[in-house]
Amino acid sequence: MNIKVFTYDEAIFSDLMEQQLFCLQRFNHTINFGVNNEILLTLTTNKNAFAPYTIILDQNNLSYFSDTSLFVHKDRRIAFENQDNIYLEKERGQHCYPIVHLEKNESVVFFVELIESKITAEKNDTGCQPLEIYSKQRIKEKMNCFKQAWEKEDMDMALEQLTQILGLGVGLTPTGDDFITGLFASLYAKSAFPAHFSQLACIAKEKTNPVSYAEIREAIKGRFAQLIQNIFITILRGNVHEMLIEIEQLKALGSTSGKDILWGIVFGLNLFRKEPDYGN
Template sequence: MRTYQSLSGSSNFLFEIQNRQWEGVIHSVFNRTVNIICDSGEIYTIAAEELDNAPNTLRVTELFSNQPKLLVKTPVFSQKGQLVIGEIAAINTRNAKEWHYPTINFPKKQEYSNIRIRVEQLNEWLSQVENHGGYLLNNTQRTKYEQMIHTMLLKESEQLLAYLKEKQLFQAMKQLNRVIGLGPGLTPSGDDFLVGLALIFTTTNYPYHSLKQWLINSRNEMKKRTNIISFSALDWAIKGEARERIGSFLNELFYGEDENALKSKMLAVLAIGSTSGGDMLTGMLAGIKLTMDL
């Protein structure tokens, strides 16, 4: 059994491995990630070193390049500061750097005019990006199916935003069921849009507590209507956390002054998945606009 080194990990995951008897089983295996499900039903992830930090995630060197045979239902457990994967691999975490999602403060009203300018700039850049699906579909080679899904996503999410703007939260809860799970893929576009929206409503000092509470009240409904991996991202967004590059993007959008840095960080978010990054960006920008319009 070979031992690998963890470069970094979310603080809570490192604490579990180093201080508790943590155990689970492999839930799913991908090219650069392995998802583990523990007894509570929560998803944890082992990720390749080139990926960014994220909640419940451990970044590991060489594991994926060596391509060990990692199989679904293989037991995974903590032992003396290591995360042990069956009889296949052990991951040492003693020198791993703790990662925390940054605090994102929502701008004050006197800063809204500047934020509007930056959001307009982002929308202009996004309109020029070649995208093959989801909310940002602008490829001339689009299929009829992609166009149909794109149209449905826009229609249903615009109705959701309209209900939220009018504070018709009961209607918004019902409309949520038309967005969650909408679109193909492991994390449907509708779910990714809701992740982006949630990350705005859960920023520190967010001015409309009722929208944050609406999210919390919607959690169980979301869990019933999508798969566990997609729900995991939604659940963390409801807690106000996401991948490292998303936090970096939001802080740059709200408080940065460098246009090139903003574009670079936008492109880093766009690079998440096939359409997930664009869908989350759409949700974040929609949440910001909604807030400033209220």
């Protein structure tokens, strides 16, 4: 079968060259490959899912895919045992660019208020998920402590709070992990990511599942899915209509993942809301 590539992350060639990767998880539209239970490359058919180390295929689904391993060749070829090779043409590649820097507070304040008003309007969306309710309550408690630690610049204490929500909650990527991803995106956008938080990568490897760990590992490096990047681009542009579209796109990610990431983004941006510099 001739497999067409829609787009892919260029970092695959700088970081995964000449490696054999094995199938770790398989879903209808996504297959994760890696080694030693660590996800290093994702094949997906979801056109909106551009993210670190991801190849997006122009296919309906991946149910036909039977291979249990792949090899990344240096001639831009991904080789499988039973499938045709995939050629990653240079013009189809793109980079996971760093989160745009938000220098001014004006649209940040507006964005946060926009989201908070939407969240208030949608407050009953947890339905009857007991684990979701318990975990969100716990995340709120821990993040109150995080905020206090952040204000006191006590990064040990702040890191400890993040550790306490790793792997917490429902979903394949638990609520706490998605929240952290969103929070880290905001910290990068404000150029305020503490190097100290990089320790969370090792902790996450133990405390959460491989799918979620891969997301946090990349977030620590400042590499995020395009859907997250787009949120910050629209904040920078300050266009409400675009913001609403991108918010809805992100919210549609997974079951609650998008909403939880958004929660983390808003929490993170709120850390910098003290002194809005309107128009400056």
